[in-house]
Amino acid sequence: MPVEETVKAYYQYVKKIMDFNEAIALAEWDMRTGAPKKGISQRSEVVGTLADEVFKRSVSDEMKHYIDVLTDPSVQDELSEVTQRMIEKSKKTYDHYVKIPAEEHKAYIILQSEAQSVWQDAKSKSDFSLLRPYLEKIVDFKRNFIRYWGVGTNKYDALLDLYEPGLTVETIDRVFGKLRQGIIPLVQVVGASEEQPESxxxxxxxxxxxxxxxxxxxxxxxxxxxxxxxxxxxxxxxxxxxxxxxxxxxxxxxxxxxxxxxxxxxxxxxxxxxxxxxxxxxxxxxxxxxxxxxxxxxxxxxxxxxxxxxxxxxxxxxxxxxxxxxxxxxxxxxxxxxxxxxxxxxSFIRTQADELTYPLHVMVRYDIEKALFDGNLEVRDLPGVWNEKMKEYLGIEPGTDREGVLQDIHWPAGDFGYFPSYALGYVYAAQFKHAMLRDLxxxxxxxxxxxxxxxxxxxxxxxxxxxxxxxxxxxxNDTTGEGPNPDYLIRYLTEKYSEIYRLNC
Amino acid sequence: MPVEETVKAYYQYVKKIMDFNEAIALAEWDMRTGAPKKGISQRSEVVGTLADEVFKRSVSDEMKHYIDVLTDPSVQDELSEVTQRMIEKSKKTYDHYVKIPAEEHKAYIILQSEAQSVWQDAKSKSDFSLLRPYLEKIVDFKRNFIRYWGVGTNKYDALLDLYEPGLTVETIDRVFGKLRQGIIPLVQVVGASEEQPESxxxxxxxxxxxxxxxxxxxxxxxxxxxxxxxxxxxxxxxxxxxxxxxxxxxxxxxxxxxxxxxxxxxxxxxxxxxxxxxxxxxxxxxxxxxxxxxxxxxxxxxxxxxxxxxxxxxxxxxxxxxxxxxxxxxxxxxxxxxxxxxxxxxSFIRTQADELTYPLHVMVRYDIEKALFDGNLEVRDLPGVWNEKMKEYLGIEPGTDREGVLQDIHWPAGDFGYFPSYALGYVYAAQFKHAMLRDLxxxxxxxxxxxxxxxxxxxxxxxxxxxxxxxxxxxxNDTTGEGPNPDYLIRYLTEKYSEIYRLNC
Incomplete structure (x- = not known):
């Protein structure tokens, strides 16, 4: 078959996967915005059926065929940039899943679904011990997955790559370290200021x-x-x-x-x-x-x-x-x-934090995740480490796990590696604004x-x-001429909060 | 494979089809209740992809295997009533589609989708000639489909069976004939009454x-x-x-x-x-x-x-x-x-008709559909026959096709055989009420x-x-002890309208 025809067949094949994904997204939107509750369990099965189709098609022999043909160096010149990037992305998904034994993947999906229910209960009772055995298993699965995928410099890099391709512990350590040095003293002087706004x-x-x-x-x-x-x-x-x-x-x-x-x-x-x-x-x-x-x-x-x-x-x-x-x-x-x-x-809750203290909440989680996969931290240590880190970065310590380690759904959902992107996005945003000022x-x-x-x-x-x-x-890089650089965010926060709190810095 | 396992596999297979159908129903509900208009064309492709899956699975070799095994007389005793009815329904769908050549079915689907757009335009311009060529092709397709399916006493029976299994021209002619004889005189005396309600x-x-x-x-x-x-x-x-x-x-x-x-x-x-x-x-x-x-x-x-x-x-x-x-x-x-x-x-518009004149609107359509498939009526004759029938049954004649033959979407959508069920349902309802009165x-x-x-x-x-x-x-039959019988509806309408219009009948 000429490459051109393989490309055409590949596009059609991928389009169907996208259509299934759209149907899933609609079902999920509907469940969150007003679907009648008695229909939810059957609706979840619909999502399961569609997700299963997406999964099967993403790791099928047909997909493998497209990947083999279209990533062959001899055909690269014939492919548009869009096609090259598409097949690269399809390959990444393919590799991600085929490297995990099917049974293990299935067990993991069931586990994280259960863990999210248990988490709701644990959070409402503020009892970490209820969630702990589930979280231990999830972390074990993730450690195995990292092994299957093959490891870079740090094991945690494999998880970061799922959400922020190209970002590594090395880069984030540098960015977050500098950001922390900029923010913590500012939080302290803001807290000590006598010019607290009336609200x-x-x-x-x-x-x-x-x-x-x-x-x-x-x-x-x-x-x-x-x-x-x-x-x-x-x-x-x-x-x-x-x-x-x-x-x-x-x-x-x-x-x-x-x-x-x-x-x-x-x-x-x-x-x-x-x-x-x-x-x-x-x-x-x-x-x-x-x-x-x-x-x-x-x-x-x-x-x-x-x-x-x-x-x-x-x-x-x-x-x-x-x-x-x-x-x-x-x-x-x-x-x-x-x-x-x-x-x-x-404050204790990340989602309610203001824009100055927000990045510190993210760093608490980043440090913990990194230590779980590349350090010696175990799930049983989480509540203690959480409180220590909060004290260290924000100067306050939650009185309950509900306001502490149990507040986010990410870990019971298996989303390790996700949190850093919240603060990285903030860093990028300040860089974009700096670049934008040249034109506007x-x-x-x-x-x-x-x-x-x-x-x-x-x-x-x-x-x-x-x-x-x-x-x-x-x-x-194309937009700002550099990689992640926290200086612009630090400068923005320093200037803004100095004015609001009438600081002399 | 033991029958029990075939049954289990069949249930799982059919459940997936139901899940796809639920996703389609949700997408269609969403498109009608508030989906943003710029997303509609892509959403239609999603529906197309899902419908294609349903179709493929309904006529697949796997489905044929289940039908062959589970309709075999030797296994009937082992099947529950539910399973027997399920496989019967799966077989009906299977036969319905496999008898039509795939290319012809595809061309028909595209045609009726186009015809519905054309109908909107034709209706807004009140110009039947715009729709006519499309409707002619749709009727030709339907005539061919009937031939593929194999004909009963009347060709139109094959279309009725799609919406009201078991109902035939013979039965409906009898029911509608009697109903008409009951309603038309009543409509006339109601119209002539001097006791018109103020509204x-x-x-x-x-x-x-x-x-x-x-x-x-x-x-x-x-x-x-x-x-x-x-x-x-x-x-x-x-x-x-x-x-x-x-x-x-x-x-x-x-x-x-x-x-x-x-x-x-x-x-x-x-x-x-x-x-x-x-x-x-x-x-x-x-x-x-x-x-x-x-x-x-x-x-x-x-x-x-x-x-x-x-x-x-x-x-x-x-x-x-x-x-x-x-x-x-x-x-x-x-x-x-x-x-x-x-x-x-x-009045001219079926969907705005009152409960007394409503069945007459349905009969206009029934007569036309019957004549298209078992008589000598052709699509070009539709506007004329429509107006004649309206005059005959309701005593009024629409001045425009918009208020006449172009008012409903059913024909451009290919839904011939659907209309009678509206009036049959009304007849059934009166029978159910009569039966209910024994208990309540x-x-x-x-x-x-x-x-x-x-x-x-x-x-x-x-x-x-x-x-x-x-x-x-x-x-x-199980509920009322008889087949379709319009007497109860005629009696209900006569009593009700005699009281409302203070008639002496």
């Missing part, structure tokens, strides 16, 4: 319907395309891509905490705007998605922090906010509002006048449109 | 939000289980079953026509209550759905007409309705309200006191729980 007006009752209307308004203003998406309500906000013309976001309206809904919406909107701008040429290929968790988070945090928490943003939106609110901001000067929504103090020196002016389009256009041109055609470090 | 208060502005709240209330009162369903808004109301724990309904709120939303909701709720009560033992089998279009419609029309349009129902709900409304009913006596919502007059003689008393549960329990016991385990005529 009681933020918790005045704000009806959910009004919050929703305001969130819809803000999303639209930020350039989220409602003809290619929709906003729903869920317990935890998320973004999900069904296809680039259908990128959905959700948020949660707590009536005594409207700013969480607004910033949550802006955050998920950032993820969605990324996906909505991926080139249509990539539809139906596995490249039609954000290139890594870190780059994805760089886009959501760019919108949440550099836009949504900026003074310029509220200079543009504050009067409008007052129209949706019930009078609680009428006598609050903009500057006081701005300081209130940026109030910072060490009056960044604040654009935000202040509601011209988010200029910013999105820049992000699309350098980041969004490529989907997974470029790897995360490629995007970063 | 202007029905079109007073009724805010959509209030309509929705009232519809939710009524659905709940009727016993629709919201833990196994949800109500959404769409242009045309519909019910869709994802699985028996997830049976969704939709309605449409027109602010000058609240009763359409309420009765539409009650109608779709009737479909849904049927599906919600199918025995859980049938989940994952092809028997876990209503047994035919006619039996399905008998349940929706039972709720819509015998409950929702009854005086007893509004005796229970009228005060509550006044609380949702804006005062327009405050000075309207219940009897006037009841007469208004049952006002009858010949105070039917009106139950409705008047809001005790719909007693009625649903009876329907569930005799009809719902069987799903497709019994064929439609089996259900009808």
């Amino acid at each position: 009681s007006f933020l918790s005045v009752h704000f009806p959910a319907e009004k919050q929703k209307a305001f969130c819809l308004h803000i999303l639209r203003e930020n350039g989220y395309d409602f003809a290619a998406g929709r906003l729903d309500e869920t317990e935890h906000p998320f973004e999900t891509t069904l296809n680039p013309g259908d990128v959905r976001v959700t948020t949660n309206y707590r009536e005594n905490d409207f700013i969480a809904a607004v910033l949550g919406t802006v955050h998920e909107g950032g993820h969605a705007i990324y996906e909505q701008h991926i080139s249509r040429d990539l539809v139906g290929t596995p490249l039609c998605e954000g290139t890594s968790m870190g780059i994805h988070e760089s886009q959501s945090l760019f919108f949440e922090n550099f836009i949504g928490r900026s003074k310029a943003f509220w200079e543009y939106h504050y009067d409008e906010l007052k129209r949706y609110a019930s009078g609680q901001f009428d006598h609050v000067p903009l500057d006081d509002f701005y300081r209130a929504i940026n109030k910072s103090h060490p 020196p009056d960044f604040d002016g654009h935000v202040r006048s509601g011209d988010i389009a200029a910013i999105t256009q820049w992000l699309s041109e350098h980041i969004h449109r490529f989907g997974s055609l470029k790897k995360p470090l490629e995007i970063l | 202007s208060f029905l079109s007073v502005h009724f805010p959509a939000e209030k309509q929705k709240a009232f519809c939710l209330h009524i659905l709940r009162e009727n016993g629709y289980d919201f833990a196994a369903g949800r109500l959404d808004e769409t242009e045309h109301p519909f019910e869709t079953t994802l699985n028996p724990g997830d049976v969704r309904v939709t309605t449409n709120y027109r602010e000058n026509d609240f009763i359409a939303a309420v009765l539409g909701t009650v109608h779709e709720g009737g479909h849904a209550i049927y599906e919600q009560h199918i025995s859980r033992d049938l989940v994952g089998t092809p028997l876990c759905e209503g047994t035919s279009m006619g039996i399905h419609e008998s349940q929706s029309l039972f709720f819509e007409n015998f409950i929702g349009r009854s005086k007893a129902f509004w005796e229970y709900h009228y005060d509550e309705l006044k609380r949702y409304a804006s005062g327009q009913f405050d000075h309207v006596p219940l009897d006037d309200f009841y007469r208004a919502i049952n006002k009858s007059h010949p 003689p105070d039917f009106d008393g139950h409705v008047r006191s809001g005790d719909i549960a007693a009625i649903t329990q009876w329907l569930s016991e005799h009809i719902h729980r069987f799903g497709s385990l019994k064929k439609p005529l089996e259900i009808l």
